[in-house]
Amino acid sequence: MSAKDINAPAHVEVESTPGIEKRLDAGGDDGLAFVLENGRDAWTEEEEKRVLRKIDFTVLPLMFVAALFLYADAQVFGTAAIFGMVQDLGLYTLSLVNGAVVLDLSRYSMASGIYYLGAVAGTYPLLLLAQRLPVGKFLGGFMLFIGTLAILTITCHNYAGILVLRFIFGFQSILTPLCIIITAMWWKTSEQPLRAGVWSAGAAIGNLCGQAIDLGAVHIGGVYAASPWKWLYVVLGSIALGLGAVVFAVFPAGPTTCWFLNDRERMIAVNRLLANNTGIHTKKVKREQILEVFKDPQTYCLSIFNFVFSFANSSLGSFGGLLATSFGYTATQALTLLMPASAVAIVSITISGIAINRFQNRRVLIAILFILPSIAGNALLWKASRTNKGALLAGLYMSAIFYGVLPATSALAAGNIAGHTKKTTLNSVTAIFAACGSFAGPWAYKGSEEARGYPTAQTVLMSLFAVCALTMGFLEFCYRRRNKIKAAKLAQLPAAARDPLMGFRDMTDLENPLFVYTT
Template sequence: MSTTKPDSDHVERAPDADGHTSTPHEKLSLINSRDADDALRVALAGQGETWTEEEEARVLRKIDWIIVPILFIGSLIGYADGQAFGFAALFGLVEDMQLFVVKIVGGEVVLDTNKYQLAAGITSLGGAIGQYLLLFPAQFLPAGLVYGTIVIYIGVLALLTIVCENFSQIMALRFFYGFSQVVQPLSIIITVMWWKTREQPLRIGFVIAGNALGSLVGTGINFGALKLEGAYAGHEWKWIYVVLGSCALFIGILALLVLPATPMKAWFLSPRERQIAVCRLMSNQTGIHTRRFKWRQGLSAFADPQVYLLCIFSFAFAFSNVAISSFGGYLLTSFGYSQSRALVLSMPASAVAVVCILLAGALGRRFPGYRIVIAIAFILPSLMGNLILWKMPRDNRSGLLGGLYISTTFYGSLVQHYSLLAGNIAGHSKKTVVMGTITAMSALGGFSGPWAYKGDQSEQGYPDGQIATLSLMAASIVAYILLWLYYTYRNQQREALLGEQPESIVDPMIAFMDVTDRDNVSFRYVR
């Protein structure tokens, strides 16, 4: 029966001048516990302990069966609610709230959708403003409490949508709805608490699949809700929010009850299993959780080149994603399909996204050193798909549908993007600021996306939107190439530095001392 120890346990702490090696309690007394990771005490107590591969596998299974489903369903509900706005627009929301203006241009009647664009984009603007406001408190509160509360918040605002009657009311609600976008960075922060770096891509893939599957399931729910009559006959779009809002409330309450704060407080693990769950993450060098915000760490995030390169993709992805979710229905009707038919035909696009996300997660697990390469491989087909949507003759419905479906492959790159964030940002305060910054950039991209898709260009397939999307995807590929070069350079620097130093100077407990990736000489960037 084989035994396992933390990957960094082969490095022993040097004894002091009297030949004495510090005990765990003596080590802890030498460290300012306010500065260290919450997991340090557990790691010190478990230093030198061994466990079998079977024990670790059992712990991993328990974590997978409890944490992944909650994050997956939360992601599914959050995105299904966001997707609902795009389809509610096709079935009466725009007319009920007067989100359009009829104009006569050149003797023809033209629908000006600027109000709808603003209502669609304001959610992302709220998300950009709300990230830091919510992620800072999240550092001091239990992860399960924050995550569950945000999902409940989504449900409440979804239900409140049905009482909105005009442009100003829906604008205010959609702005505050944007605060719910903190669910995605919270999911990544929680992921780092539970899984090794090499295990993260597959789990992140399952969680993010909730986004795409949320679109697929949400479309099915939307289609069914539109068949309901009763209190909202003639305003069928309201049933969409009744169903989805109710589901969100249920999932939020479930998350409050089930999702633990950290592995150290996991109700479903025994004391020994909690120790294994913590100590096995030592090789990540990214820590688990720290309740004290360190301003030096937070500010250092803005001096890190990788943050800006990752922001480019975040902006580009959100730009394309929100444009598709808000204008996907209108894009399909521009092919000549009816509103109901457009709803059905949008479902394969979501299915393609789900397959790409899961495939990207599996590839990331199989080839952990090629995350950037995998990300670029999923962006390239999307470039072709958007090019087809732009240049394909408008009477070629099959070709246009094919282009739309191919254009969603870029969802696979999001898995690797979040895997890079999870694996390459250390220091909890820095992690908080980076996730807030990345998500704020995503929100700004989402705010910009709908404006590129102009209502009077529907017959031409929204050429301005396609050009903007193609340009941003190309910029993302360039940013990823530069990121690969940066990570390679930094790793080579670390190897050269440690090659000149004795191994004994590196304490394996540095993994839980809440040190940033740039300050920790043992840290290696995953690519």
Template sequence: MTEIDYSETPDIEPCEKPSQTKVTAAHRSGLDDALQMALDGQDESWTKEEERRVLWKIDLTIVPLLFLGTVIGYADSQAYGFAALFGLVQDLELFTLSVVNGQLALDTTKYQLSAGITSLGGAAGQYLLLFLAQLLPAGIVYGVMLVYAGLLALLTVICHNFSQIMALRFFYGFTQIQQPLAIIITVMWWKTREQPLRLGIVIAGNALGSLIGNGVDFGAINLSGQFSNSRWKWIYIILGSCGLCAGIIIILFLPATPMKAWFLTPRERRIAVRRLMSNNTGIHTRKFKFRQAISAFLDPQLYALCVFTFTFAFSNVAVSSFGGFLVTSFGYSETRALVLALPASAVAVVCIIAAGMIGNRFPNHRIIVAIVFILPSMVGNIMLWKTRLDSKAALLGGLYISTTFYGSLVQHYSLLAANVAGHSKKTAVMATITIMAALGGFSGPWAYKGDQSAEGYPDGQIATLSLFCASILAYIILWVYYSHCNKKRTALLREQPGVFEDPMIAFMDLTDRENLAFRYTL
């Protein structure tokens, strides 16, 4: 029987002291679901070839399913900005006209509210939804939310006014649980050093979803028939149907955990579980622990990570909601703007994949890589701000360069996946991070004021640049904190060798600050 005595564990501030209790395999209440399988297979060994075969099976099954969910989910969420260009704003009366200084001015306040209300819905639902996702199979929840998104997309076509679209888009915000769920699911299947590339591929679904979504949008607006006078409705009919189909596929084929993987043999399941011991982040614990949830808010890393989360969402939602308007402000027609926005998504895809590959090659330099991908975006935003409107090539170049910050999202998510342990703490952290993203998403559209289109939206560019600077500073502080904590733990373990050496501690559902064997990834 595996027995671990924590009674002599030293105080290692700024890392927490573990609970003064004994945890045994015989008393598994609140421990990781994977513990029993790990104990059953603790005398087994396997070859590198066997592990490669297991990893290959996982990659071929889990990555495509998560990628599919991300592509469809983002294609649907970004459609609102382009639907606005093709009749949605007029049909739902999301604008008002006023006279300013003797000239007719367009007030887009209602559109801004309808674009931002989704983020508030996301913020309202995160803690409850992620709490339920801990109690239920994460794969089922992921698929159900995609079906839910597809249904709401279809219902969008029956909205006729501002009140109806506001209500629908508020509840659509609940689908923002998909991103944190994707990170939680990633931790269940891959080692820390394997996560950046897989997360990069999954997150690339965001940018590819934008490309596919733009293609769908472009084809949809050329359809005739019932909605020929409201072409934006075809966008939601097509994307909503795709969301329903994708959600059903994911519900049927995405396993809850490696312990229930239908595509692995019993021995391969044990290998899939035991190979993750080195992560020290566990796989899945169904008992929610309020102590862990509270500890999440006492962890300095949460607040540093929240800064970039807010920044990314601010910039991402602003571009997705006002990207079409931004390109039309260069002097292009709505249809031409749709085509010219495609390379921006392509640049984002390249940066995301590149960031995943770099993170896989240099797994302990994730913060540096994240900062490197932010810097070109700052240059792009400066170009959009300071370039004259008659320099269309430079403006488009600035727009395309400004999307390189998507590469930093891969490193950001891989830091979340690698550096937060304890399932309830992970749930609280992911919910808080998603709420910050929701608040950033709500704030973004307000910085891009309709009456500033002729000036390159200076308020929006200044706000974005300021937030990027704050993100870089937060990452530097995070690097210092992680380094200090790792050095202090190493020194303490040298003083007391043998503490926390049992490999089964990986499945005791300890937080990253309780487990002395845990090391933060930089």
């Protein structure tokens, strides 16, 4: 064995016993089944780098594409609002306030928000279904589903119709928790932040690409010249259908069976994840892991973060265009001026991912540092003179810096939660909180406050960002305290009790004495 050989012992022989596959299927992790069947060989650093490159150049682009076009579809509703959808579908009412006619956008807010009620209803059942199916096929099939829904949007003719379709569209919110689970299946804990940053950037780039496509689509004319918002859904829905078919065809189920690795490379891909202590995948749903989720403080800390993040994201997505028009710009100008906000989000995510990759145990601190500028940005939107367009635009762009928290929080959710049922359940809970935040976000914007820049929304956002920063600080305290307790217990654990395959026993992070939380 050369000096660069790693992951000794050189080989682990496992005696085959009748019925072992059935027993493993009843509760063991796929990684454990693979190791018991194939053993463990040592490998070189060069071999692992080659395997990692193959994973990065196959799995990561597919996740990026899925995030890009699913979020491009998600953002189109806000753009459609300023290109005739509100008028065509009757998403407004007029009311009399102090003798003046005031535009009431409560219907638009409901149509925007009901998407997230669909997310609340669909997240957990869909993630449980994903646990039972090949994850790649599920992701590709889901893209086909969303693309179809996007095109069907043009068939809506009234308020009731768009409510129904938007509710079903809300199932799309499983993308983030699904990508977090997939990230834990393929990459080491130390590798996850940068990869999470890449597919998170796909979401932000999806907003930017969506806006660019929107800008071209509304000028197509033709059959929808009078309702240009319909072209947005036709174009983006068609792209999602095409790419969904590609993802469905080529996305691998997991490292134990992936088509682009040979037998030895699959062995390396699986065994190198053992030290994560989070497992790879199992179809068995375990009741005790579900119960543990609701006893774990990180569930509530991550849920609060997801609520706040999604509140802000939904506010910007649904009312960003209307906010920009409140500065005195036309609809087309507003759409153009929103693009730099998406660029700020992309840059923030990229910088955050690189920083976390460099400072592995500073994830929470880095997340907090990306929250603070957004507080300042919303303060500008709140207090800057309505005639000072430069300050207002600066505030809008600064408010998008909060997207930089995504690589940190996604990596925490992927690397600090073990046990597949616990991962599925906890990510479902946080996704439901996210959906609630997204539902609540648009309601902070009151149509009667347009001329003043929606001050209620800005003050609510600043308050929530402050709560989020404090919550993240408490989460880091919990992680460090747990690591200290675990280290003390591990020091007393006999060497014979340290199972080398414990990371594939589908144990939770609280159950596994070898598990170490990243902060």
